[in-house]
Amino acid sequence: MIAKVRKAVFPAAGLGTRFLPATKAMPKEMLPLVDKPLIQYGVEECIHSGVQNIIIVTGRGKSAIEDHFDVSFELENLLATRNKKELLQQVRDISGMIDVSYVRQKEALGLGHAVLRAKELVGKEPFAVILSDDVIDSEVPCLRQLIDVYEFYGASVVALMEVPKEFISAYGVVDAEPVDHNGSKNRLYRIRNMVEKPKPEDAPSNLAIIGRYVLTPEVFTSIEAVEPGKGGEIQLTDGLKHLLRSRPVYGYKFEGTRFDAGDKLGFLKATVEFALKRHDLGNEFREYLRHLKL
Ligand code: G1P
Numbered sequence: 001m002i003a004k005v006r007k008a009v010f011p012a013a014g015l016g017t018r019f020l021p022a023t024k025a026m027p028k029e030m031l032p033l034v035d036k037p038l039i040q041y042g043v044e045e046c047i048h049s050g051v052q053n054i055i056i057v058t059g060r061g062k063s064a065i066e067d068h069f070d071v072s073f074e075l076e077n078l079l080a081t082r083n084k085k086e087l088l089q090q091v092r093d094i095s096g097m098i099d100v101s102y103v104r105q106k107e108a109l110g111l112g113h114a115v116l117r118a119k120e121l122v123g124k125e126p127f128a129v130i131l132s133d134d135v136i137d138s139e140v141p142c143l144r145q146l147i148d149v150y151e152f153y154g155a156s157v158v159a160l161m162e163v164p165k166e167f168i169s170a171y172g173v174v175d176a177e178p179v180d181h182n183g184s185k186n187r188l189y190r191i192r193n194m195v196e197k198p199k200p201e202d203a204p205s206n207l208a209i210i211g212r213y214v215l216t217p218e219v220f221t222s223i224e225a226v227e228p229g230k231g232g233e234i235q236l237t238d239g240l241k242h243l244l245r246s247r248p249v250y251g252y253k254f255e256g257t258r259f260d261a262g263d264k265l266g267f268l269k270a271t272v273e274f275a276l277k278r279h280d281l282g283n284e285f286r287e288y289l290r291h292l293k294l
Pocket of ligand 1: 111134170171210211235237
């Protein structure tokens with residue numbers, strides 16, 4: 001029997017330096033895409049993938065995230081007395097949908113280090129990792145696509161995307177061989193090696209790791225075993241590379257569009273695309289864009 005993925009870890013203790021000054025006093029996870037904070041997109045992706053147990057790894061200055069997923073009596077009361085039923089439902093849904101717990105990462109020592117903070121809360125079961133900077137628009141939630149692969153092979157799976165060479169140094173990059181899966185050979189890969197943020201000339205391929213992972217619990221021991229890597233930080237990629245010594249790790253080229261919402265340009269693109277898709281805003285916004293002198 002392959003254990004079910006019930007928990008998702010959200011590393012959210014980073015300083016958000018790519019988005020200063022907006023992130024000086026506000027967590028980057030709370031930047032709104034249209035009207036929903038980034039982290040809520042990730043949380044909803046979990047819910048739609050059947051994962052309801054959310055573990056958020058926070059740090060100093062991140063209390064707005066905790067407040068966001070908490071019950072706000074004052075706000076609910078106000079909306080109820082004003083008879084704003086739809087808004088009230090939306091606000092209630094946020095806190096009602098998930099079972100959320102928090103763990104502190106006292107120092108920002110890297111993504112691997114952040115994931116390791118969740119070891120006790122995860123326990124000995126498979127779990128997801130979601131980087132909320134990576135917002136993915138897809139028919140089947142990206143995490144669900146990875147869980148389907150996990151449930152088939154019982155092994156760790158990371159999300160992959162092809163990235164042009166000039167941008168490859170911003171990612172973890174894999175050396176991998178294609179595997180037949182569901183009658184096609186162009187989505188699933190068995191990973192041979194991986195490297196965090198290589199120079200373009202050292203990149204083993206154009207397949208980059210995107211911020212969605214389904215991991216088996218042995219990864220914690222692997223992260224504990226690695227030394228600080230790129231940038232002097234404990235890297236999740238290095239932990240996964242260590243895991244490869246004893247377990248298979250797969251990569252899945254997911255179906256969907258990914259936005260790097262932790263980057264200003266990526267954030268703008270995501271805002272426009274998501275606003276255009278909205279029933280309540282899309283038409284007027286499209287009209288507005290049409291009339292811009294570009
Ligand atoms: C992290 C990971 C990297 C991955 C990327 C995806 O890097 O370390 O392997 O490719 O997320 O977004 P970061 O963007 O946090 O520097």
